[in-house]
Amino acid sequence: MVTAAACEARVFEILQEVLDPEVPAISVVDLGIVRGADVDGTRVTVRVTPTYSGCPATQVIEREIAEALKRHGFTEVTVKTVFSPPWTSDWIREEAREKLRAYGIAPPGKAGGALDLVQLGGPTKAVPCPYCGSSNTSRESEFGSTACKSIHVCHACRQPFEHFKAI
Amino acid sequence: MAPFEYLLRLGDDRLILGQRNAEWCGHGPILEEDIAIANIALDQIGQAELFLTLAGRAEGAGRDADALAYWRDETQFRNLQLVELPRGDFAFTMTRQFLFSAWSHFLLEGVAKSPDEDLAGIAAKAGKENRYHLRHAAEWVVRLGGGTDESHHRAQAALDELWPWTVEFFAEDDVERAAVAAGHASSLAGQKPQWDAMVADVFSRATLTTPTTPGRMVGGRQGRHTEYLGRLLAEMQIVARSHPGASW
Numbered sequence: 001m002v003t004a005a006a007c008e009a010r011v012f013e014i015l016q017e018v019l020d021p022e023v024p025a026i027s028v029v030d031l032g033i034v035r036g037a038d039v040d041g042t043r044v045t046v047r048v049t050p051t052y053s054g055c056p057a058t059q060v061i062e063r064e065i066a067e068a069l070k071r072h073g074f075t076e077v078t079v080k081t082v083f084s085p086p087w088t089s090d091w092i093r094e095e096a097r098e099k100l101r102a103y104g105i106a107p108p109g110k111a112g113g114a115l116d117l118v119q120l121g122g123p124t125k126a127v128p129c130p131y132c133g134s135s136n137t138s139r140e141s142e143f144g145s146t147a148c149k150s151i152h153v154c155h156a157c158r159q160p161f162e163h164f165k166a167i
Numbered sequence: 168m169a170p171f172e173y174l175l176r177l178g179d180d181r182l183i184l185g186q187r188n189a190e191w192c193g194h195g196p197i198l199e200e201d202i203a204i205a206n207i208a209l210d211q212i213g214q215a216e217l218f219l220t221l222a223g224r225a226e227g228a229g230r231d232a233d234a235l236a237y238w239r240d241e242t243q244f245r246n247l248q249l250v251e252l253p254r255g256d257f258a259f260t261m262t263r264q265f266l267f268s269a270w271s272h273f274l275l276e277g278v279a280k281s282p283d284e285d286l287a288g289i290a291a292k293a294g295k296e297n298r299y300h301l302r303h304a305a306e307w308v309v310r311l312g313g314g315t316d317e318s319h320h321r322a323q324a325a326l327d328e329l330w331p332w333t334v335e336f337f338a339e340d341d342v343e344r345a346a347v348a349a350g351h352a353s354s355l356a357g358q359k360p361q362w363d364a365m366v367a368d369v370f371s372r373a374t375l376t377t378p379t380t381p382g383r384m385v386g387g388r389q390g391r392h393t394e395y396l397g398r399l400l401a402e403m404q405i406v407a408r409s410h411p412g413a414s415w
């Protein structure tokens with residue numbers, strides 16, 4: 001007899017194979033969007049919480065989750081979208097933060113906090129450069145190549161880099 | 168579940184403003200800004216899709232977000248008139264985004280407390296995204312207002328033009344009151360002092376004068392729109408209507 005927890009752990013292990021299509025350094029499990037799984041024999045329901053409302057990768061991720069589980073013997077896969085509570089970058093797994101840094105993306109700090117409406121001219125929280133570790137960096141834009149990233153530049157190694165936004 | 172009419176308002180405001188903002192794609196004044204506006208538009212259209220999906224579910228007539236976005240005509244849209252106005256210059260776009268995002272900030276906080284779990288989660292997520300939009304737009308308002316004579320003049324002109332339309336943010340009617348009574352939203356009248364304080368703070372930092380002009384006659388919530396919405400819809404809906412049911 002296999003326990004429900006062991007079945008769920010097996011599903012999470014399989015889903016480590018499914019990479020985030022926009023940040024292929026980490027898996028959907030690392031990203032914290034897989035919220036749970038209910039296994040019933042060879043049938044499985046996976047609960048997924050989307051990262052950003054308009055993230056174009058959501059549909060691809062759902063398809064790839066279903067494909068991965070079918071490759072591992074599941075015959076019926078349902079991917080259920082769960083909106084509440086909303087995803088936060090705090091759900092990104094600890095070990096995945098190192099993977100992001102190694103990939104050249106500065107991992108997010110803690111989400112939330114006060115809404116600093118106008119930060120112009122004032123100090124902004126420096127994001128450490130993922131390449132050289134220097135904190136002598138500045139933010140170029142809060143919007144980057146994908147919804148989840150902002151653009152920064154390191155003044156120490158003169159390298160532009162992306163930062164996974166805290167949200 | 169929140170009523171269909173109320174969910175349409177949440178969806179339509181973001182759909183139409185997202186479509187307007189997306190017009191900047193490829194035309195931003197600098198590359199970073201082009202990317203930023205496209206990102207904001209993407210968030211807004213994503214939020215619209217989620218709210219309209221809920222609206223379709225509440226209506227119970229089998230319409231999904233695409234059916235509601237592409238197959239309704241002008242008088243069936245429930246968005247604020249402010250969001251359908253042409254994009255204008257960059258100062259106009261950013262000032263409008265600021266006014267709207269500041270209003271959305273307080274609105275979404277209320278909706279995030281809805282007893283409908285899906286609606287609450289979607290609003291909470293939209294609220295987090297909106298904080299980025301709000302900060303971005305507020306910083307631009309300050310930058311433009313305190314920049315050159317030309318940028319100051321344009322920002323003030325944009326604000327003067329936009330201000331009378333903001334009266335619609337706080338117009339309450341039966342749909343609004345029913346949503347509040349059922350716990351899906353907080354009262355607009357209660358949010359107004361917070362909004363007033365937030366915009367006054369930013370306009371003062373931007374050395375802009377908050378207008379005192381009275382509100383216009385509006386009616387977007389009842390399906391009465393400006394001449395601009397029809398043209399926006401024509402562009403937005405033409406592909407879906409030319410190829411019904413197409414998939415790609």
